[in-house]
Amino acid sequence: MGSGFAISFADIEAAAQTIEGHVLKTPLMSAPRLSALTGADIFVKHENMQATASFKERGAVNKLRSLTDDEKRRGVIAMSAGNHAQAVAYHAKRFGIPATIVMPETTPLVKIENTRAYGAQIVLFGETLYESAQKAREIAAEKSLVFVHPYDDAAVMAGQGTVALEMLREAPDLDMLLIPLGGGGLMAGNAIAAKALKPSIELIGIEAALFPSFHNAVHGTQMPIGGATLAEGIAVKTVGTQTLPVIKELVSDIVLVGEDLIERAVNAYATLQHTLAEGAGAAGLAAMLKEPERYRGRKVGLVLCGGNIDPRLLAAIMVRELEREQRIAAFRLTASDRPGLLGKVASLFGTLGANILEVSHGRLFLDVPAKGVTLDVTVETRDEAHTAAIEEALRKEGFAPRRIYPRGLAEPGG
Structure with a gap:
């Protein structure tokens, strides 16, 4: 090696x-x-079972335990999109070391709030980790803080190993x-x-x-x-x-x-x-x-x-993922507007073993005859084959079903 x-x-x-x-x-x-x-x-x-839900605690602890008494007193600063931030903040608090964390402004809220909850001072700066790192180094120099890098540090690397x-x-x-x-x-x-x-x-x-x-x-x-x-x-x-x-x-x-x-x-x-x-x-x-x-x-x-x-x-x-597996499917049905239509449709889906999640009743689409109505129905099915069987049954019943995909409506026959 x-x-x-x-x-x-x-x-x-x-x-x-x-x-x-x-x-x-x-x-x-x-x-x-x-x-x-x-x-x-x-x-x-x-x-993910660590106290802050990531491996980052290993490197953070190894680094924090390596500091001199003077460095611990001055405090540490880190830049992170979240997990390193939480690990440094959590263990710095345990060891009585003041911690400042610089995070990109795009960091998920859950990670920002978790880090704040561990008692660290949070600075949101920049779009990327690179910009956050520049800011963290500026603050470190200004306040004589120890910079705890998320990965480019020997003590951190050894901890992760x-x-x-x-x-x-x-x-x-x-x-x-x-x-x-x-x-x-x-x-x-x-x-x-x-x-x-x-x-x-x-x-x-x-x-x-x-x-x-x-x-x-x-x-x-x-x-x-x-x-x-x-x-x-x-x-x-x-x-x-x-x-x-x-x-x-x-x-x-x-x-x-x-x-x-x-x-x-x-x-x-x-x-x-x-x-x-x-x-x-x-x-x-x-x-x-x-x-x-x-x-x-x-x-x-x-x-x-x-x-x-x-x-x-x-x-x-x-x-x-349920949509990808076609275990959730949406259909647009077109029919004559007559009393009891909704009941008939609901009953048909029940007979076919589909669970209705959502129904939208529309009369104003211009591609529907004036005496017609569209029903957008989202259902839960067992699998792709079950979805296909439901579509075929709807077609036989005269509802002219069209699949609605997350990215838009399928063309007739498509």
């Missing part, structure tokens, strides 16, 4: 002792339903680890730990397709970076200078995952593994959904690195 890295395996072992008793040794759990979905033998490291340390000591027969890649702190620390414990293990980093920062840095590509991603925890434009050499040497591949796959993975964690994953936390599973044949029959360790997802966003994702 390459020398000249910012940290060594010994640093990670030391970090494990430093953080013991301050962070949870999270469970590594078999995931039979996710395994059935992908064909691999999946084990999930539930870092304790994840793989725990995984491989518990399950030494894992073939591969799939780890989300933002600035690279989690992957760099874990790559060093994993390769020291099991040199044959395969390490795969996962980036959101909108933020291919490491892909560009490692492969020399110029793919565009930026956009609204569900995985804001790994939406990093600038890779770490200390993490990049580790990832170049030890990581065998960097996989880019699109937003649809991240949504599917978040939903799969919620419905199949009964656990909360934020977009970044689900990135590893998203990569497996992208190319299941690559992992079939392998023993795969996934790091569910964070569970801080906005409840409204999770609800929207779950409903969208």
Whole structure:
């Protein structure tokens, strides 16, 4: 293994002792339903069970415990889109260290409020982490605060490396680890730990397709970076200078995952593994959904690195997934406007075994005859085949059904 890295395996072992008793040794759990979905033998490291719901506590504690008494008295400052912020704020409060956190103005409200609740002073600045970092460095210089970088810091990297340390000591027969890649702190620390414990293990980093920062840095590509991603925890434009050499040497591949796959993975964690994953936390599973044949029959360790997802966003994702699976379907029916029509339609859906979620009665559409009426009916069905059977039955009853998709109305016959 390459020398000249910012940290060594010994640093990670030391970090494990430093953080013991301050962070949870999270469970590594078999995931039979996710395994059935992908064909691999999946084990999930539930870092979403930490006090602030992410792995970031490991690096934060290791860094805070390394400070001198004078540095603790002056206080710390960090920039973060959320999970690092919460981890630093929570443990700084436990250790009696004043903390200031600079967050991008686009940070989800749930993460801002959680961080504030831990007693940190919050500064909202800039659109991106890069702008927040500039501001944090200015304040650090002005007030003589210790800057706690979310990933480009040796103590932080060593703390994060304790994840793989725990995984491989518990399950030494894992073939591969799939780890989300933002600035690279989690992957760099874990790559060093994993390769020291099991040199044959395969390490795969996962980036959101909108933020291919490491892909560009490692492969020399110029793919565009930026956009609204569900995985804001790994939406990093600038890779770490200390993490990049580790990832170049030890990581065998960097996989880019699109937003649809991240949504599917978040939903799969919620419905199949009964656990909360934020977009970044689900990135590893998203990569497996992208190319299941690559992992079939392998023993795969996934790091569910964070569970801080906005409840409204999770609800929207779950409903969208039902629509994708055609377990929620909307139809526009056209008929003559006569008494008892609504009752007849409701009765028909009941007979067909569909649950009506919403009905809208319209008489003013210009493409409907003056004596006609349209009914937009949204129903819950068992699956795609059931939805198709319902559509056919509606057609036979003379309702000329047209499917309404989230993106608009289907053309007749389309």
